[in-house]
Amino acid sequence: MTADELKGHLDALILAVLSREPLHGYAVIEALKARSGGKLALPEGTVYPALHRLERSGLLASQWAHDGRRRRVYRVTDRGQRELGLSRSRWREFTTTIEAVLT
Amino acid sequence: MTADELKGHLDALILAVLSREPLHGYAVIEALKARSGGKLALPEGTVYPALHRLERSGLLASQWAHDGRRRRVYRVTDRGQRELGLSRSRWREFTTTIEAVLT
DNA sequence: CCTTGACACCTAGCTGTTCTAGGTATAGCC
DNA sequence: GGCTATACCTAGAACAGCTAGGTGTCAAGG
Numbered sequence: 115m116t117a118d119e120l121k122g123h124l125d126a127l128i129l130a131v132l133s134r135e136p137l138h139g140y141a142v143i144e145a146l147k148a149r150s151g152g153k154l155a156l157p158e159g160t161v162y163p164a165l166h167r168l169e170r171s172g173l174l175a176s177q178w179a180h181d182g183r184r185r186r187v188y189r190v191t192d193r194g195q196r197e198l199g200l201s202r203s204r205w206r207e208f209t210t211t212i213e214a215v216l217t
Numbered sequence: 218m219t220a221d222e223l224k225g226h227l228d229a230l231i232l233a234v235l236s237r238e239p240l241h242g243y244a245v246i247e248a249l250k251a252r253s254g255g256k257l258a259l260p261e262g263t264v265y266p267a268l269h270r271l272e273r274s275g276l277l278a279s280q281w282a283h284d285g286r287r288r289r290v291y292r293v294t295d296r297g298q299r300e301l302g303l304s305r306s307r308w309r310e311f312t313t314t315i316e317a318v319l320t
Numbered sequence: 321c322c323t324t325g326a327c328a329c330c331t332a333g334c335t336g337t338t339c340t341a342g343g344t345a346t347a348g349c350c
Numbered sequence: 351g352g353c354t355a356t357a358c359c360t361a362g363a364a365c366a367g368c369t370a371g372g373t374g375t376c377a378a379g380g
Contacts, residue, residue, distance in 0.1 A: 160338055
């Protein structure tokens with residue numbers, strides 16, 4: 115399920131894990147894996163560009179941390195928090211719409 | 218909600234409406250609109266290529282009907298029916314996975 | 321009669337997102 | 351010293367959905 119069916123929902127997932135606590139990119143990947151029971155095993159080439167995109171559009175902010183390794187730690191901005199709320203209600207509408215047709 | 222978030226799920230939706238009864242392309246668009254309460258207003262440029270794709274991969278079969286207008290009527294093949302079943306369970310897994318992360 | 325709008329089909333090319341497949345570099349363990 | 355896990359990055363491929371154009375029929379209204 116490393117999927118094309120994911121399209122359009124990745125941003126919300128990233129915002130969701132980062133809204134709990136700031137994390138660096140690699141840790142975001144692992145958090146997604148952990149919180150989904152291993153189902154969401156996203157490659158770095160998917161997540162890193164997504165983080166950059168989200169930062170460019172002001173939903174995330176990042177800071178370099180140098181505790182041994184170089185790590186870029188991301189946190190959700192206020193706008194990102196609001197966007198996460200919108201994403202959640204959009205998700206609910208999306209699923210009910212699809213399910214209305216699918217069942 | 219005419220969306221990028223739809224990606225990867227359109228095929229299942231089309232199979233679902235056509236599994237009830239065979240329809241021509243334009244009617245598929247209207248059926249999707251009706252069954253979703255107007256939320257799914259997909260442009261022709263999305264649906265027609267999808268129908269062709271599904272036929273090419275053997276999940277749909279079509280026949281021209283000439284009752285006044287030219288209409289290409291699509292029906293779900295046996296393979297398409299099986300695929301619809303798979304799509305439904307994939308959908309369930311997909312939503313539970315996303316929701317585990319999102320909530 | 322002729323224009324407008326709904327019906328019904330089609331496709332080339334744009335866009336944007338995910339993935340593939342490469343690359344760099346450090347830390348820790350055997 | 352070499353291997354694995356950690357940690358970052360990006361160019362380009364692949365592909366789905368959309369935009370924006372096109373054709374043609376039919377029915378209703380002016």
